[in-house]
Amino acid sequence: MTAPTARRGFTTEAVDALIQRRDEPEWMRERRREAWTTYQELPMPTQQDEEWRRTSLRDIHLEDVELSEDWHAPTGTLLPEAERKETFGGFLGIYDGRRVEYRLDDDLKAKGVIFTDMATALREHGDLVREYFMTKCVPASDSKFAALHGAFWDTGTFLYVPKGVAVELPLRTIVAASLDGTASLAHTLIILDEESQATFAEDFTSPLTGNAGFSSRVAEIILKRGANLHYIGVQHWGKSVHDFHTERVLLDRDSTIILQTVELGSRLSKGRVEAILHGNGATAKLQGLYVEDGRQHLDRYTLQDHRAADGTSDLLFKGVLTDKSRSVFSGLIRVSPEGKKTAAYQQNRNLLLSRTARADSIPNLEIGANDILGCTHGATVGKVDEEQLFYLMCRGLSRIDATHLIVEGFVDPLIEQVPITGLREALRHEIQERVSVLEAQ
Amino acid sequence: MEKENGHVEPVQLVIRDLHANVEGKEILRGVNLTVTQGETHALMGPNGSGKSTLANVVMGHPKYEVTQGEILFNGINILDLSPDKRARMGIFLAFQYPSAVPGVSVGNFLRRALEAKREGYDPNAPAEPTGQMPKRKGIPPAEFRKMLNEKMRLLKVDNTFVNRYINEGFSGGEKKRAEILQMAMLEPSMAILDETDSGLDVDALRIVSEGVNALRGPKLGVLIITHYQRILDYITPDVVHVMYKGRIVKSGGRDFALEVDKQGYERLIQDLEASEGSEETVEA
Numbered sequence: 001m002t003a004p005t006a007r008r009g010f011t012t013e014a015v016d017a018l019i020q021r022r023d024e025p026e027w028m029r030e031r032r033r034e035a036w037t038t039y040q041e042l043p044m045p046t047q048q049d050e051e052w053r054r055t056s057l058r059d060i061h062l063e064d065v066e067l068s069e070d071w072h073a074p075t076g077t078l079l080p081e082a083e084r085k086e087t088f089g090g091f092l093g094i095y096d097g098r099r100v101e102y103r104l105d106d107d108l109k110a111k112g113v114i115f116t117d118m119a120t121a122l123r124e125h126g127d128l129v130r131e132y133f134m135t136k137c138v139p140a141s142d143s144k145f146a147a148l149h150g151a152f153w154d155t156g157t158f159l160y161v162p163k164g165v166a167v168e169l170p171l172r173t174i175v176a177a178s179l180d181g182t183a184s185l186a187h188t189l190i191i192l193d194e195e196s197q198a199t200f201a202e203d204f205t206s207p208l209t210g211n212a213g214f215s216s217r218v219a220e221i222i223l224k225r226g227a228n229l230h231y232i233g234v235q236h237w238g239k240s241v242h243d244f245h246t247e248r249v250l251l252d253r254d255s256t257i258i259l260q261t262v263e264l265g266s267r268l269s270k271g272r273v274e275a276i277l278h279g280n281g282a283t284a285k286l287q288g289l290y291v292e293d294g295r296q297h298l299d300r301y302t303l304q305d306h307r308a309a310d311g312t313s314d315l316l317f318k319g320v321l322t323d324k325s326r327s328v329f330s331g332l333i334r335v336s337p338e339g340k341k342t343a344a345y346q347q348n349r350n351l352l353l354s355r356t357a358r359a360d361s362i363p364n365l366e367i368g369a370n371d372i373l374g375c376t377h378g379a380t381v382g383k384v385d386e387e388q389l390f391y392l393m394c395r396g397l398s399r400i401d402a403t404h405l406i407v408e409g410f411v412d413p414l415i416e417q418v419p420i421t422g423l424r425e426a427l428r429h430e431i432q433e434r435v436s437v438l439e440a441q
Numbered sequence: 442m443e444k445e446n447g448h449v450e451p452v453q454l455v456i457r458d459l460h461a462n463v464e465g466k467e468i469l470r471g472v473n474l475t476v477t478q479g480e481t482h483a484l485m486g487p488n489g490s491g492k493s494t495l496a497n498v499v500m501g502h503p504k505y506e507v508t509q510g511e512i513l514f515n516g517i518n519i520l521d522l523s524p525d526k527r528a529r530m531g532i533f534l535a536f537q538y539p540s541a542v543p544g545v546s547v548g549n550f551l552r553r554a555l556e557a558k559r560e561g562y563d564p565n566a567p568a569e570p571t572g573q574m575p576k577r578k579g580i581p582p583a584e585f586r587k588m589l590n591e592k593m594r595l596l597k598v599d600n601t602f603v604n605r606y607i608n609e610g611f612s613g614g615e616k617k618r619a620e621i622l623q624m625a626m627l628e629p630s631m632a633i634l635d636e637t638d639s640g641l642d643v644d645a646l647r648i649v650s651e652g653v654n655a656l657r658g659p660k661l662g663v664l665i666i667t668h669y670q671r672i673l674d675y676i677t678p679d680v681v682h683v684m685y686k687g688r689i690v691k692s693g694g695r696d697f698a699l700e701v702d703k704q705g706y707e708r709l710i711q712d713l714e715a716s717e718g719s720e721e722t723v724e725a
Contacts, residue, residue, distance in 0.1 A: 385540070386503065388542055390524060391536065391540040392542065393525040393528070394524050394525075394536075395550070395557070395623060396528040397554065397557050399525070401553065405549075406542065409543055409544025409606070411544070412544045
């Protein structure tokens, strides 16, 4: 056996080593090389760039990230305790880049549903992956970090639902990583064929570590005519992780997505959530929730891109911030001249629990069509309302309990829409714990 | 308060020479009032006389600063206690304008409030060690459900109420009924109803009043704050007080309310000022 070789930094040698190590088809190897070239060509974003104006990369040292081949299997199942009584159509457990748990209902297999890890998908369904992997949804040229992802992606979920198939039970993935000075580059690729339907939830989780971890995630979601997806992504990386991600959904005619993202972990989380409505009559409901404490920094860019008629998009992002945490929300609604009868709504609401927390909200509209149904945006940043607190305290609740209840009420309308009971309860619990920790300080 | 012979003294709310400011302006200028468990008092007065301020000061609203006087409840000065402790001792305020708390259902809220109430507050108990959350006694869901159904029936409240967010999108009448439902669940020994009649049509006023009447009894002291006499057609008070410029200027029996209503505040106050003019001069 050869001793594991620790490699440091994202370099040409590291790409070559990765290509050598992984038994992938030549076209994928070529894509990795191309992505690496793109990465080298693109400048590192600076705070002169509008999208990066409020987020500094000063503390990110990509040259120090370890691309280790060292691997220790986890003990026990990755599925959280709270969800062990749930019934899933399929479950995928990924640990440090490798599939460690896997199950898919036979009837789904029989119907042609493909739900597996990316490496297996590449081996067994190469043509599908080749057609959709970082081609039309999130190409490597999309951004510096997308390019890095294209070169170094390591794992993730592949989901394909054939035409007309409805997957009734939710599909579930847990991506766990040690992220102790190391990296995770998970790729999610979802293709829902015409008139198909599914619910998919994935978690990104890592323990609290001393060394800065690095994560670059990309989720590509392609919905064909009439397809219907409920996607839930929960990020609870350890608090020393730097997380970069892009979640983008392409919506064809009459397709519908509910896309929920919950961001709880990481030191820095910089990402995009985008819905491209390119077919007539598509509907996108985008919901985000972030809970930040300590010195966490979250910077979110969202896009509702209406390129076709009769589309509806409804975005609601809510943040709870404590300590010295900071959030930046920058959302754009863009309606092309083709976007007739568009209805687009955007709301960002932030609840500050400390005087030192800060939330910035920057809404933007670009309306190119002249007969839209409605287009509104709104942003709020506020403390817990003193009159609400007094009211609740007059019913016997202590200041802490009253604050908890107000936070619960603030986040719950989003959480209650998560269609998995165990996950919903776990999220409620995790958020309340976070608020309690703050109050005890 | 239990005495040695087992006889239970009725709880009293005693307000003595209470002065309070809001934003530096004196609103309460020496209020004296005693309400005993089992009694119903009405506090009337024109707008701006300080009635709602008094209600808020009794509960400990942070906006008001008490500059003089004391409020005793069950013999204990409560002025230094936070609103939640006052509530857990048994004081209840039905708000004129109850806050909406989006995302929190009436049912969830009532359960938490009832848990807090049952925990109670003993001002003589040693302080909790800091950083330690107090132990919470949960209420069995079946027991809670049963109690809630009972109270909702009593107050003719619709079942769907429980799942709605507190006061969000409630009509004026629904808000007031929700307040009385909370009062019914928490079973206070002293309830202050702040302009519970305002904004209600005759039917809503009747339903709310019937609710309050159903809760009245030897264990409940009630202070009804109102601008108009009409709620007193439904809830008969034992004592009626008139407040003016931050003080209670006259008190009387149940018929006094009718007198006030017929006469109007202006006339009443003119008469009072005429008869007490000399006293005012001395004070000034």
